[in-house]
Amino acid sequence: MRGSTAMLTRRRAPGPSIGPVPLDTDALTRHLLFTGGTGSGKSHTMYRIIEALIRLGCCIIVACAKFTEAAQIRRICERAGALDRYHPITPDGPLRVNLADYLMTMPGGSTAQATRFLMRLNEISVRQDGSRGDEAYWANLFEQGTNCSLDLPRLAYGTGTLKDAYDALATSPASREEINSDAYKASKCGQMLEAASRLRKREFDAGTRDPRTERRYERVVDFFLRELATVGSKGRGAVLSMNSGLTGRLLVDFHDLFCTETTLDFARAEREGWVMPIDAPVLTHDVAGKVVNAAFIMLFQMYALRRDASTVSRPLIICRDEAAQFLIPDWDWNVATVARSHMLSHIDAVQGLEVLESALGGDMKAEREAQAFASQHRTLIAFGNNEPKTNEYVSKLIGMERDFMMSAQPRPEQPKEISSLDDVLGCAQGYGYSEQYQPIIRPEEFARFDVGQCVLMSGGRYRFLDLKEKR
Ligand SMILES: Nc1ncnc2c1ncn2[C@@H]1O[C@H](COP(=O)(O)OP(=O)(O)OP(=O)(O)O)[C@@H](O)[C@H]1O
Ligand SMILES: [Mg+2]
Incomplete structure (x- = not known):
């Protein structure tokens, strides 16, 4: 043992071990996150929590990535x-x-509100195509197109659907010359502009024209007949393709869901504690499935933010298993930040940070967004995982412990006097202590977790849990 250092003790530092995490409003509205590789037990555990919340009478909306999820929720109910x-x-x-x-007439609703909603959904739609749609010019043209195409049916008929908005854009004149053609006059866009103009005249005659409506009308006419008709076929093509990338995807399988009447009453759902899986699974409907799920989640969030939560006794719950598929970073992060005062809870599951980053676009912005997402959940339940980044993140969150190292230095030369057994044996004369900090759970240990094994963390405290059930 000459000159060597031996580890004599490995003591757990007075641990930040956690007791039971209450399933109360405070914990829920600070959000829960599950991480873990495929088959590690995330969904199974999330379902147990959903069942408990159903028994407590909570109103829950559940995003569905897989076809089996709605049936599973039904069994739980x-x-x-x-x-x-x-x-x-x-x-x-x-x-x-x-x-x-709905978006234009709900309390606080407007065309701008509806446009922003669709722009956010568009993020999910373009994420899939490998672009973030952040080139200012196209984004601006797309926003204007969405805005004006939503406004036109309302200015013509006082109401409208997403399909009407889509038609307005798709049949709008492609050039100045076309504006005078019979084909354009007979088109949906031509008809709507004509109806809007007739209504305008009637309102002016009756002296009831509202100046805001008039400004919207002027904007719409300018856009369709001056701007869009002159951006050239490339510009027009780009706006149409962005629009059909979003609404076109919705209008085939989901026309009735989004373009007929409004029967979903969130206030009633909350009062009666409804459990609502969004059964448009991503595995069946692909991008449209993501968009539909994200749309209903966003509607639910908007409802939560505008209701008076001061008299509410149970939080509204949003469950997103495979959350990476449905996230709209800027919006979601903002909602998560204010959710506490609005009695809204997010219960999310992702495989890990790397999968999340890649789903969000895979660039540096996506990396920051993934970190921000994870850190917005106060309670983390980390299952087994092969992803180094996630494991390092979780290991770091759990923290370090102190290791005491003790070293003994033997004397190399013969002692001058022999007065003790140590002198005879020539063994250690001095001791040294040193301390080292080591992760309490090293990142690679997560790769060895069995199904159901996890670390539960909340507010900087942690506990290892073995939830594996005997079958
Ligand atoms: N605590 C547990 N005890 C025993 N078996 C479990 C436990 N949790 C999950 N299982 C079983 O392990 C399998 C995978 O679990 P689960 O579907 O929850 O994993 P997951 O993490 O959601 O995976 P994926 O990312 O693929 O969806 C299922 O067959 C499930 O029944
Ligand atoms: Mg799962």
Whole structure:
């Protein structure tokens, strides 16, 4: 042992070990996150929490990535004796939202509000195509196109659907010359502009024209007949392709869901504690499935933010298993930040930071967005994982512990006097202590977790849990 250092003790520092995490409003509205590789037990555990929340009477909306999820939620409701509160949102079901109309007429709604909503959904749609749609010119043209195409049906008929907005844009004149053609006059866009102009005249005659409506009308006419008709076929093509990338995807399988009437009443859903899986699974509907799920989640969030939460006793719950598919970073992060005062909870599951980053676009911005997302969840349940980045993140969050190292230095030469056994044996004369800090759970240990094994963390405290059930 000459000159060597031996580790004599490995003591757990007085641990930030956590006791039971209460399933109360405070914990819920600071959000819960599950991480873990495929098959590690995230969904299974999330379902157990959902069941508990159903039993507490909470109103829950559940994003669905897989086809089995809605059926699973139904079974949970059945088990909890709450089948009457099970109200799935399906492409052909009774729960519908006339999206364009709803966003423009809900309390606080407007064309600008509806446009922003669609722009956010568009982020999900373009993320898939490998571009973030952040080139200012196209983004601006797309925003103007969305805004004016939403406004035109309302200016013509007082109401409108997403399909009307899409038609307005798709049939608008492609050049100055076309504006005078019969084909344009007979088109949906031509008809709507004509109806809007007739209504305008009637209102002027009656002296009831509202100046705001007049400004919107002028903006729409300018856009369709001056700007869009002259941007050239490339510009027009780009606006149309962005628009059809979003609304076109919705209008085939989800026309009835988004373009008929509004029957979904969130206030009632909250009062009666509805459990609403959004049964438009990504695995069946691909990008449109993501957009539909994200749309309903966003509607639910908007409802949560505008209701008076001061008298509410239970938080509204949003569950997003495979959350990476449905996130709209800027919006979601803002909502998560104010969710506490609005009694809104997010329960999310992602495989890990790297999968999340890649789903958000894979660039440096995506990396920051993934970190920000993770850090917005106060409670983290980390299952087994092969992803170094996630494991390092979790390991760091759990923290370090102190290791005491003790060293003994033997005397090299013969002692001058022999007065003790040590002198005879020539063994250690002095001791040294040193301290080292080591991760309490090293990142690579997560790769060895069995199904159901996880670390539960909340507010800087942690505990290892083995939730594996005997079958
Ligand atoms: N605590 C547990 N005890 C016993 N078996 C479990 C436990 N948790 C999950 N399982 C089983 O392990 C399998 C995978 O679990 P689960 O679907 O929850 O994983 P996951 O992390 O959601 O995976 P994925 O990312 O693929 O969705 C399932 O068959 C499930 O029944
Ligand atoms: Mg799962």
